[in-house]
Amino acid sequence: MYVNQVFSEEECDRILASLDEDKWEEAMVGGIAGKGVFSVQKDYRSNYQQTVPVANDGFPLNRIGQEISTANSSLWRFDLDGFAEDDLPWVMNYCRVGDHNNWHVDVGQAATASRKLGFSLQLTDGTEYEGGDLAFHRIRKERGELTRKGTLVVFPAFWLHKVAPMIAGHRKSVVGWVHGPSFR
Ligand SMILES: O=C(O)CCC(=O)C(=O)O
Numbered sequence: 001m002y003v004n005q006v007f008s009e010e011e012c013d014r015i016l017a018s019l020d021e022d023k024w025e026e027a028m029v030g031g032i033a034g035k036g037v038f039s040v041q042k043d044y045r046s047n048y049q050q051t052v053p054v055a056n057d058g059f060p061l062n063r064i065g066q067e068i069s070t071a072n073s074s075l076w077r078f079d080l081d082g083f084a085e086d087d088l089p090w091v092m093n094y095c096r097v098g099d100h101n102n103w104h105v106d107v108g109q110a111a112t113a114s115r116k117l118g119f120s121l122q123l124t125d126g127t128e129y130e131g132g133d134l135a136f137h138r139i140r141k142e143r144g145e146l147t148r149k150g151t152l153v154v155f156p157a158f159w160l161h162k163v164a165p166m167i168a169g170h171r172k173s174v175v176g177w178v179h180g181p182s183f184r
């Protein structure tokens with residue numbers, strides 16, 4: 001896993017300020033049966049989401065893309081193409097008690113088949129909420145290591161991970177995937 005403090009608090013606030021409060025939609029589960037087969041299943045996941053707003057200068061996806069390239073060169077050396085037009089990053093919003101995303105992997109069939117690396121950028125700080133921790137199967141991390149505002153976490157899309165149920169407060173993250181040719 002690659003963990004780095006990539007954005008300042010002010011830059012995270014710039015992303016937060018660019019969000020549209022009218023655009024939150026209930027996150028869905030799917031991509032297994034085929035393209036476009038998604039549904040709300042609150043026992044698997046419960047959170048709001050909206051596509052991440054990208055400024056004219058490419059902020060913040062340009063920086064995230066560069067950082068993922070750097071991480072990939074030193075750690076996995078996967079063949080990568082970049083972000084996919086039909087699978088652009090989301091801002092995830094965990095604002096209700098119990099909001100969560102149960103154990104899953106990010107790579108599946110259809111639109112998610114070519115995901116190689118996933119990322120999660122912390123827009124909020126771990127001190128702003130209880131529960132809601134991003135966790136990876138069999139990887140032990142101190143709570144503060146992944147929760148700091150501005151921290152980018154990069155991981156292979158086939159790693160098992162989850163977001164624990166919210167107990168209090170609000171958590172927001174930018175979550176997305178860099179695609180590439182199929183594993184072989
Ligand atoms: O909110 C996060 O940090 C991760 C969410 C996640 O794993 C996903 O949406 O696939």
Ligand SMILES: [Fe+2]
Nearest residue numbers: 104105106161
């Ligand atoms: Fe995920």
